[in-house]
Amino acid sequence: MTQFDNVTVIKKANVYDGGKVTSRVVKFADGSRKTLGIMLPGEYTFDTAAAELMEILDGELEVQLPGSDNWQTIKGGESFNVPANAIFKLKIHSLVDYCCSYFE
Protein backbone atom coordinates (compact mmCIF):
# COMPACT_ATOMS: atom_id res chain seq x y z
CA MET A 1 0.00 0.00 0.00
CA THR A 2 1.75 3.14 -1.20
CA GLN A 3 -1.00 5.58 -0.26
CA PHE A 4 -3.91 6.00 2.16
CA ASP A 5 -7.28 6.82 0.59
CA ASN A 6 -10.34 8.49 2.16
CA VAL A 7 -8.42 9.71 5.19
CA THR A 8 -8.24 12.89 7.22
CA VAL A 9 -4.88 14.61 7.62
CA ILE A 10 -4.15 17.08 10.41
CA LYS A 11 -2.39 20.03 8.82
CA LYS A 12 0.01 21.02 11.61
CA ALA A 13 3.03 18.82 12.21
CA ASN A 14 4.06 17.31 15.53
CA VAL A 15 7.60 18.52 16.24
CA TYR A 16 9.95 16.82 18.72
CA ASP A 17 13.55 17.34 19.71
CA GLY A 18 13.91 20.71 18.03
CA GLY A 19 12.63 19.38 14.73
CA LYS A 20 14.82 16.28 14.52
CA VAL A 21 11.63 14.21 14.68
CA THR A 22 8.50 15.49 12.91
CA SER A 23 5.27 13.74 12.01
CA ARG A 24 1.70 14.30 10.85
CA VAL A 25 -1.43 12.52 11.99
CA VAL A 26 -3.58 10.56 9.53
CA LYS A 27 -7.06 9.50 10.72
CA PHE A 28 -9.01 6.63 9.20
CA ALA A 29 -12.75 6.09 8.80
CA ASP A 30 -12.67 3.24 11.37
CA GLY A 31 -11.40 5.66 14.02
CA SER A 32 -7.81 4.41 13.92
CA ARG A 33 -4.85 6.69 13.39
CA LYS A 34 -1.30 6.57 12.08
CA THR A 35 1.50 9.07 11.91
CA LEU A 36 3.80 9.62 8.95
CA GLY A 37 7.11 11.02 10.09
CA ILE A 38 10.76 11.79 9.57
CA MET A 39 13.57 11.14 12.05
CA LEU A 40 16.94 12.79 11.49
CA PRO A 41 20.17 11.25 12.80
CA GLY A 42 20.39 11.09 16.57
CA GLU A 43 19.58 8.93 19.57
CA TYR A 44 16.04 8.97 20.92
CA THR A 45 14.05 7.48 23.76
CA PHE A 46 10.30 7.21 23.18
CA ASP A 47 7.52 5.99 25.41
CA THR A 48 4.32 4.47 24.08
CA ALA A 49 0.76 4.92 25.31
CA ALA A 50 -0.94 2.61 22.80
CA ALA A 51 0.87 -0.33 21.24
CA GLU A 52 2.67 0.70 18.05
CA LEU A 53 3.73 -0.82 14.76
CA MET A 54 6.68 1.13 13.35
CA GLU A 55 7.09 0.56 9.62
CA ILE A 56 10.33 1.91 8.17
CA LEU A 57 9.60 3.30 4.69
CA ASP A 58 13.14 4.41 4.00
CA GLY A 59 16.44 4.60 5.85
CA GLU A 60 17.88 2.45 8.60
CA LEU A 61 17.87 2.48 12.39
CA GLU A 62 18.82 0.44 15.41
CA VAL A 63 16.13 -0.23 18.00
CA GLN A 64 16.39 -1.45 21.57
CA LEU A 65 12.99 -2.90 22.41
CA PRO A 66 11.51 -2.90 25.94
CA GLY A 67 13.11 -5.54 28.15
CA SER A 68 15.95 -6.20 25.72
CA ASP A 69 19.63 -5.35 25.99
CA ASN A 70 20.16 -5.96 22.30
CA TRP A 71 20.16 -3.46 19.48
CA GLN A 72 18.41 -4.71 16.36
CA THR A 73 18.92 -3.19 12.90
CA ILE A 74 15.76 -2.31 10.97
CA LYS A 75 15.91 -1.25 7.32
CA GLY A 76 13.50 0.28 4.83
CA GLY A 77 10.69 -2.19 4.14
CA GLU A 78 11.00 -3.73 7.61
CA SER A 79 9.03 -2.99 10.77
CA PHE A 80 8.88 -3.64 14.50
CA ASN A 81 6.22 -3.69 17.21
CA VAL A 82 6.30 -1.96 20.57
CA PRO A 83 3.83 -2.85 23.35
CA ALA A 84 1.65 -0.24 25.11
CA ASN A 85 3.05 1.75 28.05
CA ALA A 86 6.63 0.86 27.20
CA ILE A 87 9.92 2.62 26.54
CA PHE A 88 12.08 1.98 23.49
CA LYS A 89 15.30 3.51 22.21
CA LEU A 90 16.40 4.33 18.70
CA LYS A 91 19.73 5.14 17.09
CA ILE A 92 19.29 6.82 13.72
CA HIS A 93 22.36 7.00 11.50
CA SER A 94 20.70 8.46 8.40
CA LEU A 95 17.28 9.96 7.70
CA VAL A 96 14.39 7.59 8.45
CA ASP A 97 10.98 7.95 6.81
CA TYR A 98 8.38 6.02 8.82
CA CYS A 99 4.73 5.14 9.26
CA CYS A 100 3.58 4.44 12.83
CA SER A 101 0.26 2.65 13.50
CA TYR A 102 -1.38 2.88 16.93
CA PHE A 103 -3.52 0.09 18.41
CA GLU A 104 -5.84 1.78 20.88
Added chain:
Amino acid sequence: MTQFDNVTVIKKANVYDGGKVTSRVVKFADGSRKTLGIMLPGEYTFDTAAAELMEILDGELEVQLPGSDNWQTIKGGESFNVPANAIFKLKIHSLVDYCCSYFE
Protein backbone atom coordinates in the same frame (compact mmCIF):
# COMPACT_ATOMS: atom_id res chain seq x y z
CA MET B 1 -9.21 24.73 8.26
CA THR B 2 -7.08 22.65 10.61
CA GLN B 3 -7.45 19.34 8.76
CA PHE B 4 -8.13 17.94 5.30
CA ASP B 5 -10.96 15.41 5.03
CA ASN B 6 -11.58 12.73 2.40
CA VAL B 7 -8.09 12.99 0.95
CA THR B 8 -5.42 10.59 -0.25
CA VAL B 9 -1.98 10.75 1.35
CA ILE B 10 1.12 9.34 -0.32
CA LYS B 11 3.00 7.37 2.34
CA LYS B 12 6.59 8.05 1.30
CA ALA B 13 8.03 11.47 2.00
CA ASN B 14 9.75 13.73 -0.51
CA VAL B 15 13.22 14.46 0.81
CA TYR B 16 15.36 17.39 -0.35
CA ASP B 17 18.71 18.80 0.68
CA GLY B 18 19.75 15.80 2.78
CA GLY B 19 16.51 15.90 4.76
CA LYS B 20 16.52 19.60 5.61
CA VAL B 21 13.32 19.90 3.58
CA THR B 22 10.77 17.06 3.69
CA SER B 23 7.15 16.92 2.59
CA ARG B 24 4.25 14.60 1.88
CA VAL B 25 1.72 14.81 -0.93
CA VAL B 26 -2.01 15.16 -0.18
CA LYS B 27 -4.41 14.59 -3.10
CA PHE B 28 -7.95 15.95 -3.18
CA ALA B 29 -11.11 14.59 -4.79
CA ASP B 30 -11.11 17.45 -7.34
CA GLY B 31 -7.70 16.32 -8.63
CA SER B 32 -5.76 19.10 -6.92
CA ARG B 33 -2.81 18.46 -4.66
CA LYS B 34 -0.97 20.06 -1.78
CA THR B 35 2.17 19.19 0.13
CA LEU B 36 2.59 19.40 3.90
CA GLY B 37 6.23 19.89 4.79
CA ILE B 38 8.96 20.89 7.17
CA MET B 39 11.94 23.13 6.38
CA LEU B 40 14.86 23.22 8.77
CA PRO B 41 17.13 26.26 9.08
CA GLY B 42 19.11 27.02 5.94
CA GLU B 43 19.01 28.95 2.69
CA TYR B 44 17.17 27.44 -0.24
CA THR B 45 16.45 28.17 -3.88
CA PHE B 46 13.33 26.55 -5.30
CA ASP B 47 11.87 26.59 -8.78
CA THR B 48 8.17 26.21 -9.46
CA ALA B 49 6.44 24.29 -12.22
CA ALA B 50 2.84 25.14 -11.26
CA ALA B 51 1.96 28.36 -9.44
CA GLU B 52 2.14 27.87 -5.68
CA LEU B 53 0.51 29.25 -2.56
CA MET B 54 2.87 28.75 0.41
CA GLU B 55 1.01 28.93 3.72
CA ILE B 56 3.26 29.08 6.77
CA LEU B 57 1.63 27.06 9.55
CA ASP B 58 4.37 27.67 12.10
CA GLY B 59 7.79 29.31 12.20
CA GLU B 60 9.18 32.26 10.27
CA LEU B 61 11.11 32.76 7.06
CA GLU B 62 12.34 35.39 4.67
CA VAL B 63 11.38 35.05 1.02
CA GLN B 64 12.80 36.73 -2.07
CA LEU B 65 10.08 36.50 -4.70
CA PRO B 66 10.80 36.30 -8.45
CA GLY B 67 11.81 39.65 -9.90
CA SER B 68 12.32 41.23 -6.49
CA ASP B 69 15.53 42.28 -4.75
CA ASN B 70 13.76 42.55 -1.40
CA TRP B 71 13.52 39.97 1.34
CA GLN B 72 10.08 39.80 2.93
CA THR B 73 9.44 38.24 6.36
CA ILE B 74 6.59 35.72 6.54
CA LYS B 75 5.38 34.36 9.87
CA GLY B 76 3.10 31.54 10.98
CA GLY B 77 -0.45 32.25 9.82
CA GLU B 78 0.79 34.23 6.80
CA SER B 79 1.31 33.09 3.21
CA PHE B 80 2.77 34.10 -0.12
CA ASN B 81 2.19 33.25 -3.77
CA VAL B 82 4.78 32.26 -6.37
CA PRO B 83 3.97 32.23 -10.11
CA ALA B 84 4.54 29.18 -12.33
CA ASN B 85 7.97 28.52 -13.86
CA ALA B 86 9.69 30.88 -11.47
CA ILE B 87 12.56 30.82 -8.99
CA PHE B 88 12.28 31.99 -5.40
CA LYS B 89 14.69 32.02 -2.47
CA LEU B 90 14.09 31.34 1.20
CA LYS B 91 16.08 31.98 4.36
CA ILE B 92 14.86 29.84 7.24
CA HIS B 93 16.04 30.82 10.71
CA SER B 94 13.98 28.32 12.73
CA LEU B 95 11.86 25.31 11.79
CA VAL B 96 9.03 26.10 9.36
CA ASP B 97 5.89 23.95 9.10
CA TYR B 98 4.12 24.67 5.82
CA CYS B 99 1.31 23.77 3.46
CA CYS B 100 1.93 24.32 -0.25
CA SER B 101 -0.96 24.41 -2.74
CA TYR B 102 -0.31 23.89 -6.46
CA PHE B 103 -2.42 25.51 -9.19
CA GLU B 104 -2.05 23.29 -12.23
